[in-house]
């Protein structure tokens with residue numbers, strides 16, 4: 001354990017490993033787990049997270065960009081890596097150099113992949129994407145998706161590796177769009193699989209994986225659940241997931257406040273009583289968003305204390321109450337457990353009217369990541 005540090009994100013790699021094991025236990029036999037480690041492993045450190053996920057049984061990895069795939073390869077990750085995002089010509093070259101699997105939904109892109117294939121290297125592996133209702137990447141035209149798949153299969157320079165889609169509302173149990181997307185994707189996937197039995201059919205993100213075994217197919221692409229966060233933005237422990245990230249700071253100063261004394265820019269909070277206020281050296285320059293001003297709690301010595309005043313770039317202030325035993329040097333937890341208390345990332349997200357994804361991905365590089373098991 002290291003001592004106090006201004007802003008530190010501890011990443012429990014054992015939790016990532018166990019989350020992958022738990023996700024795998026829920027999969028139908030033969031379904032592979034692909035761990036999504038884009039955006040620096042959702043803020044957890046992509047290379048570390050990827051290695052822990054592979055140790056936990058992830059057979060594959062997925063990222064959004066070619067540079068992310070190249071980074072994983074450079075750090076020794078040898079499992080298949082799927083680049084899910086759209087690629088410029090330069091990015092395509094980089095993705096192929098990283099021996100990544102690619103996603104296509106137009107024949108002209110598939111041809112460009114074939115033309116950029118590296119001499120002597122394995123044939124580029126292409127996954128055809130049907131937009132079954134996300135309205136983003138992929139073709140919404142089933143005929144076009146079939147044509148792309150057959151063009152890839154017919155091109156000796158390419159390998160047809162997968163058929164995929166992505167869900168827009170898997171995290172909203174009870175909605176009608178998710179089953180409709182599944183209905184649209186299934187016959188397309190079934191037909192392609194019959195013609196090309198080797199290809200991987202995949203669709204599910206974390207929410208779909210936890211909610212609908214019929215969406216598992218040959219592989220699931222899980223991101224948020226790998227990190228122990230709840231895709232439904234409730235409590236991850238309900239699904240047996242363990243949050244991997246704890247965000248800490250420390251008490252740098254403790255001050256006595258009289259009624260009317262204010263803390264921080266704009267004097268948005270004033271003491272209503274004699275009280276103590278602590279300053280922690282973490283702020284929006286670390287990704288602790290200003291929208292949490294006067295609206296979140298911090299754990300110190302296992303107790304909740306309200307953050308008061310406007311969050312600055314480098315500091316926040318916390319009210320300790322009229323009597324306090326807290327001292328400079330005490331550790332403070334902004335996300336995670338301390339003693340018998342805990343603050344979930346989902347709680348922070350709800351206060352910010354956002355999702356847990358954005359909270360962890362939004363932690364800035366100034367917050368040191370400390371990885372351990």
Ligand SMILES: Cc1ncc(COP(=O)(O)O)c(C=O)c1O
Pocket residue numbers: 036084166204205206207221222223224225231
């Ligand atoms: C295409 C695709 N598949 C899978 C995922 C993983 O989603 P989640 O983090 O909800 O599991 C993402 C992430 O947004 C994605 O863009």
